[in-house]
Amino acid sequence: MEAPRFIIISLLILLLSHITTTTPTTIILDLIHRDSPLSPLHTPNLTFSDRLQASFLRAISRQSRHVDFQTDLLPSGGEYMMNLSIGTPPFPILAIADTGSDLTWLQSKPCDQCYPQKGPIFDPSNSTTFHKLPCTTAPCNALDESARSCTDPTTCGYTYSYGDHSYTTGYLASDTVTVGNASVQIRNVAFGCGTRNGGNFDEQGSGIVGLGGGNLSFVSQLGDTIGKKFSYCLLPLENEISSQPSDSPATSRIVFGDNPVFSSSSTNGVVFATTPLVNKEPSTYYYLTIEAITVGRKKLLYSSSSSKTASYDSGSKSSVEEGNIIIDSGTTLTFLEEEFYGALEAALVEEIKMERVNDVKNSMFSLCFKSGKEEVELPLMKVHFRGGADVELKPVNTFVRAEEGLVCFTMLPTNDVGIYGNLAQMNFVVGYDLGKRTVSFLPADCSKQ
Template sequence: MASLFSSTLFSLFLLSSLFLSNANAEPERGFTVDLIHRDSPRSPFYNPAEVPSQRLRNALRRSMNRAVRFTNSFGPSPNTPQADITSSKGEYLMNVSIGSPPFPIMAIADTGSDLIWMQCKPCEDCYSQKAPIFDPKSSSTYKKVSCTARQCQAVDQTSCSSGRGGLNNGTCQYSIVYGDQSHSNGDVAVDTLTLGSTDGRPVALPNTVIGCGHDNAGTFDDKGSGLIGLGGGSVSLITQLGNSIGGKFSYCLVPLSSKSDLTSKMNFGSKAIVSGTGTVSTPLVKKDPDTFYYMTLEAITVGGKRLDFPGSKEEGNMIIDSGTTLTLLPPDFHSKLETAVAAVVKGKRVSDPGNFLTLCYQMSSDLKVPTITINFKGADVKLDPSNYFIQVADDVVCFAFGETDDFAIYGNLSQMNFLIGYDTVSKKMSFKPADCTKM
């Protein structure tokens, strides 16, 4: 049994400085950017009027909405195309510059999507945005992509119709529809995208495939300018970084309280290698859609009791997503896991004041919880109590695993204080226990 200590980690944001370089990114170059907690005082979404329990409830709602979006992406209606991206209620923000000269944008950064897009002039129907809107005419390196170009073929949900003003200019156009019917429509183009880094060395990506959105509406926040896809597809930022990062990126999620403005880190290339004492690795499984990062969950061990995961023989039965708060499991297995945890917890059981989580206890120094280990194929990841019990009120903590009707999702609460490495070339995920406040 382990003594419980709580930590309030919800959604996270990716924030990088703005720099510009005329040179291409160097092969196997390593660089690092900051990850900013969505509810940190450094985040543009920070609301000082909210208490920690309110922030948690909001994060849990976003987490479940995100799970629904993932489910939709596996079975889109033939009449309503779906895309693997989130709205501005997603979990990350990223500052980059687009074009020449550089134009700063702040966009949702999403590990569960691919296309990089932002709102563009002329805005036929754009959602309200506080920051200036990108004007492609102001960039000397901006070029529209033709319908026959390979870049057009790499983007999902594209068409070739009459250009604006009724002229058939052969421009490749994309159309993305969210599960909640939010949407983005516009031109597929290429331009220079520049990332900043904490070591002060800029990373410029000429001819980056982007979407220039002229018709965008729905549940977008006015603090964001669009979306940066970090998934595994061919037009994601990760894939377009290409040889410059050797297919590697990693992050270490800092457990933040409402009073903390510590940042997490996202590393690329040579700085993203996860190794050393305590490191365990599991295969990354290639499946459709290739946007997601799939692993194989074999079991979850509660104390000394191993609970075999149904469908454990199926390779790639779980997605890892740093933008989902809870770890989500099929209902029957979640019920079995929750029962096993409740059987060994030493404490007074109470209700969740927010009526969201189902296994909650009164917080006290006497509360004892079992050790939980996630048994991935070839990698046993031993969690800390703060990874699976969260404080939802001043005196209440709850078990931070939820239900999903489809596939399992490994959420960010289970990931905090681990250095987590993605190696898309060697096809493996690595986990190493770490104090992320010191990374």
């Protein structure tokens, strides 16, 4: 069996004056699903159904963390992992990659109180290029005031408390980061050294890489180096979290910089949909505006005041709240406004000619149908985003075989912030242009990207 492989990815963030590239750079890297056979978190004795259920439970817990807005993410709740290499000589670090987080941090010695970590912990004293950052630096000022501690002006301290009572406390520092097996080295990259960390962090992981929209995040600080663009293509779960790896296992991919698939000569006639990002607080999250969803011939306006009528009035767009949903690669399921979800569920029941049954085993899905082993006919759905961006979702994006004989709808109701999860994004190239403040969706076979 091929040994687990990870593409080394850098933090590459902050203090970008030390990157000498004058033209935008493109970096293509693997994203390893945490339940993939390529992941050290993979548990071989679990079934595909077991892995699905664990992923769904993480999504539900993570959604409740977004509600509080007191934290960037649920620790270890992100679904994709990447390796970091930091210091001189390079020190490899495994971390969760997450679009719902800004701060990048890792456990560091000397640990006053660290959670158990199976791999070695980063020791700054072993790196000849390591430096603590004082409170006068831009990275320190990018921290929220409540998370920043400057009792000693020579050291920028930080404390993050998460919604499940997990926490990390430490200081900001800078060091050299190596990308892609020493092909690129970047000096003076800023990150958090966590010396007091506890809670629900995974023993296999060293920390978190922030891919959010705030000033402190990975992609924001890369800035012009990548043309303020990044994109990813996520494999369907059945390709990603099978029980055994194939001879040449496919992985999801992330691209920092221009993705050629969005050029007119590369889409092969396939039209991509582009919708504006909405500026809202906290700026960590990427906010989009859903105007309506179509099931069959029924178009439902995404509005709590109008959804009961299960109709769409093109002149009523003002009733749709701007930035009513967060797009998040780290949450598996999609969560929709509760009243709207009721109308959507009713439309699906009307459209699907199968016996509706309860999700007795998992008790998490609201809409399930009895099915045999054969393929079942399920409707296409179309999500209408602001700006005329219509994204057609196939059943792989909206339904899952939760167990033998049971097919369930993978969108759930919520009274809180909506989340457009990663199942709905699979087999799309999802491109973020932070300069133009847009997100684009291009249908694709992600196993070939």
